[in-house]
Amino acid sequence: MKKYDPINPKAPQFLHGGDYNPDQWLNMPSIIDEDMRLIKLANCNAMSIGIFSWTTLEPEEGKFNFEWLDDIMDKLHKNDAFAVLATPTGARPAWMSQKYPEVLRVAPNRIRNLHGRRHNHCYTSPVYREKAKVINTKLAERYKSHPALLIWHISNEYGGECHCDLCQNAFIEWLREKYNHDLDALNKAWWTKFWSHTYTAWDQIESPAPHGELYVHGLNLDWKRFVTHQTIDFMKNELEPLKRITPGIPATTNFMGTYKGLNYFKFAPYLDVISWDSYPQWHVDKKEYLLGSDIAFVHDLNRSLKGGKPFMLMESTPSMTNWQKIAKLKRPGMHILSSLQAVAHGSDTVQYFQWRKSRGSSEKFHGAVVDHCGHENTRVFNEVSKLGEILKQLRPVIGSTVDAEVAIIYDWENAWAIDDMQGLRKEGRDYEATCKMHYKAFWDLSIPVDIVDMESDISKYKLVIAPMLYMIRGGIDKKIESFAKNGGTFVATYWSGIVDENDLCFLGGFPGPLRNVLGIWSEEIDSLHNSETTGIQMIEGNPLGIESDFEACQLCDLIHSESASILAQYKDDFYKCRPALTVNAFGKGKAYYIAFRSKMDFLTRFYTTIAGSLKIKKAIDVELPLGISAQVRTDGIKEYVFIMNFTNEIQEINIGKKEYYDFITRSTINNKLSLESFGVAVLEKTTNP
Numbered sequence: 132m133k134k135y136d137p138i139n140p141k142a143p144q145f146l147h148g149g150d151y152n153p154d155q156w157l158n159m160p161s162i163i164d165e166d167m168r169l170i171k172l173a174n175c176n177a178m179s180i181g182i183f184s185w186t187t188l189e190p191e192e193g194k195f196n197f198e199w200l201d202d203i204m205d206k207l208h209k210n211d212a213f214a215v216l217a218t219p220t221g222a223r224p225a226w227m228s229q230k231y232p233e234v235l236r237v238a239p240n241r242i243r244n245l246h247g248r249r250h251n252h253c254y255t256s257p258v259y260r261e262k263a264k265v266i267n268t269k270l271a272e273r274y275k276s277h278p279a280l281l282i283w284h285i286s287n288e289y290g291g292e293c294h295c296d297l298c299q300n301a302f303i304e305w306l307r308e309k310y311n312h313d314l315d316a317l318n319k320a321w322w323t324k325f326w327s328h329t330y331t332a333w334d335q336i337e338s339p340a341p342h343g344e345l346y347v348h349g350l351n352l353d354w355k356r357f358v359t360h361q362t363i364d365f366m367k368n369e370l371e372p373l374k375r376i377t378p379g380i381p382a383t384t385n386f387m388g389t390y391k392g393l394n395y396f397k398f399a400p401y402l403d404v405i406s407w408d409s410y411p412q413w414h415v416d417k418k419e420y421l422l423g424s425d426i427a428f429v430h431d432l433n434r435s436l437k438g439g440k441p442f443m444l445m446e447s448t449p450s451m452t453n454w455q456k457i458a459k460l461k462r463p464g465m466h467i468l469s470s471l472q473a474v475a476h477g478s479d480t481v482q483y484f485q486w487r488k489s490r491g492s493s494e495k496f497h498g499a500v501v502d503h504c505g506h507e508n509t510r511v512f513n514e515v516s517k518l519g520e521i522l523k524q525l526r527p528v529i530g531s532t533v534d535a536e537v538a539i540i541y542d543w544e545n546a547w548a549i550d551d552m553q554g555l556r557k558e559g560r561d562y563e564a565t566c567k568m569h570y571k572a573f574w575d576l577s578i579p580v581d582i583v584d585m586e587s588d589i590s591k592y593k594l595v596i597a598p599m600l601y602m603i604r605g606g607i608d609k610k611i612e613s614f615a616k617n618g619g620t621f622v623a624t625y626w627s628g629i630v631d632e633n634d635l636c637f638l639g640g641f642p643g644p645l646r647n648v649l650g651i652w653s654e655e656i657d658s659l660h661n662s663e664t665t666g667i668q669m670i671e672g673n674p675l676g677i678e679s680d681f682e683a684c685q686l687c688d689l690i691h692s693e694s695a696s697i698l699a700q701y702k703d704d705f706y707k708c709r710p711a712l713t714v715n716a717f718g719k720g721k722a723y724y725i726a727f728r729s730k731m732d733f734l735t736r737f738y739t740t741i742a743g744s745l746k747i748k749k750a751i752d753v754e755l756p757l758g759i760s761a762q763v764r765t766d767g768i769k770e771y772v773f774i775m776n777f778t779n780e781i782q783e784i785n786i787g788k789k790e791y792y793d794f795i796t797r798s799t800i801n802n803k804l805s806l807e808s809f810g811v812a813v814l815e816k817t818t819n820p
Contacts, residue, residue: 133439138403144522153166154181169512176213177281178214182219233258239339280377284383328347391543394544405443409429419777423472427472439533465809468776472760483498483499483515487499537593538581538595540585540597542602576742615721616720648717651715656687668702669712690726774813
């Protein structure tokens with residue numbers, strides 16, 4: 132197992148800090164001086180600066196003011212802190228919108244936006260691209276040798292789309308290239324003969340619009356692909372001067388979890404490190420351990436985007452948000468727990484929005500390290516400082532990763548297609564939620580998981596799971612066959628193998644190209660009302676050894692076994708006795724098909740059995756109480772086991788006779804581990820190299 136270098140070798144420690152906006156306080160220099168004192172007290176060492184500073188950097192077109200930023204960079208360096216220096220393109224100056232209205236976005240209704248908000252800019256606009264390149268070039272040239280410069284933070288939370296004429300023309304050119312200038316090929320891929328939607332000239336094509344075309348699924352899918360392409364192309368324009376002038380400085384841009392607007396797997400090759408902004412709604416609707424599993428899924432997704440390389444937790448809140456439905460404070464211990472959860476799943480940073488609460492505007496009540504009171508004598512500040520001390524103690528963990536034997540396929544394009552289709556259910560298709568349910572079975576078992584897409588290599592895993600693999604693209608069908616032939620275990624579910632990469636249904640029977648490996652034919656699928664369930668009965672003496680009955684809800688696939696063995700069948704309705712769970716021997720491996728949407732009890736029993744039979748390794752080989760999660764990072768020699776209590780109760784855990792060193796308490800632990808409510812232990816054990 133590979134150990135990675137630190138994000139930037141000149142800072143071989145956990146980065147701890149936050150979004151710092153000194154340009155809001157330039158008329159109060161005493162506050163900036165106080166910030167430097169507080170940064171040390173909070174045990175912070177990396178501040179994200181310049182994220183929305185374009186107007187302060189360039190108050191008039193072509194007139195630049197970097198002196199204030201020089202001062203901040205110098206002060207950070209003198210106080211043993213680094214700068215995660217941002218390009219300011221997430222929000223443009225008013226002078227630019229006024230002089231060059233083409234930089235403002237056009238909404239799907241074809242009305243151009245007014246100046247305001249963030250990310251209200253056209254990614255195609257030559258003016259905006261040129262202005263971005265100019266400011267980025269000046270930043271790189273000015274700070275290329277500054278000792279505080281650690282990482283480039285490219286823009287902020289890319290998102291949204293533009294429907295202006297420039298983007299329409301760029302979309303058509305993108306389509307021409309994709310379809311080799313063959314309009315007939317596009318019409319076939321989009322199935323445009325339906326409703327007489329055939330295009331006879333390229334310039335007839337328009338992006339989806341609420342008052343125009345919305346129901347050509349191939350068009351909708353290609354538009355989303357284009358938006359990802361065009362956003363990446365804009366990002367590459369931003370990166371060009373930075374990489375040319377400062378080739379040794381890593382670059383990142385902060386993602387937003389499973390944000391549907393962009394396919395993050397496509398961004399990963401152009402970034403040196405992945406970062407994301409995590410804002411769970413703790414203490415609100417879900418029990419903490421249920422939400423903890425959902426957030427763990429996204430942490431693992433971000434680690435997997437670059438094949439296991441540690442990522443950055445770029446934004447989180449040390450207390451509460453201001454934009455969620457309920458602005459609930461984190462209970463004591465939850466900030467440290469949720470931060471170390473990110474570390475447990477592969478983050479080498481813990482960073483916040485924001486360092487100091489803004490005095491005005493939309494996020495003045497968003498959580499921060501420094502409150503409006505302006506001093507360190509607060510509960511939140513003390514918890515942040517305590518976390519900083521813990522991160523110092525965890526320095527040996529830097530660069531280690533997670534060695535997963537299980538992968539779950541979560542694919543952005545599959546999500547787009549499922550959301551866009553007209554069928555099954557208008558609500559409750561729940562692709563992402565379904566993936567997270569399958570993931571939770573392993574989270575409960577303390578088994579590490581990678582989250583991959585259809586273009587990823589799956590050959591190294593013991594177990595690959597593809598919930599609702601509606602779309603088959605990227606050669607995933609061939610990869611799955613090869614995986615199973617070579618001894619892998621594959622699990623698919625209902626509503627798999629339905630359409631190709633153009634969202635065209637396969638002919639000849641579902642699950643299309645997966646039919647051979649799964650050994651079944653899906654004839655129909657029944658959608659149940661939310662109040663309905665149907666029984667599932669395991670076949671007596673089935674090889675899984677599971678004897679319980681279960682319930683199916685929402686979706687029931689009516690399948691025929693062709694070469695697969697039947698493990699369970701439906702108990703009710705007209706499909707009573709039809710197969711509900713099958714397994715097909717394929718080469719040296721096997722492929723399971725779950726024909727029904729289940730509740731968590733079935734997935735827990737099923738995956739516990741599968742994981743046991745495959746001898747899939749756990750983070751720690753002990754039984755843990757409900758709500759306790761264990762995750763493990765390794766450098767190939769040492770293992771670092773994070774045991775996390777996502778309950779509001781003290782938990783006593785039997786960890787066996789082996790002795791562990793706890794980094795947090797700096798003590799040796801054996802037999803019993805006691806965790807406070809929302810408590811964490813980080814244990815080290817040595818394995819054979």
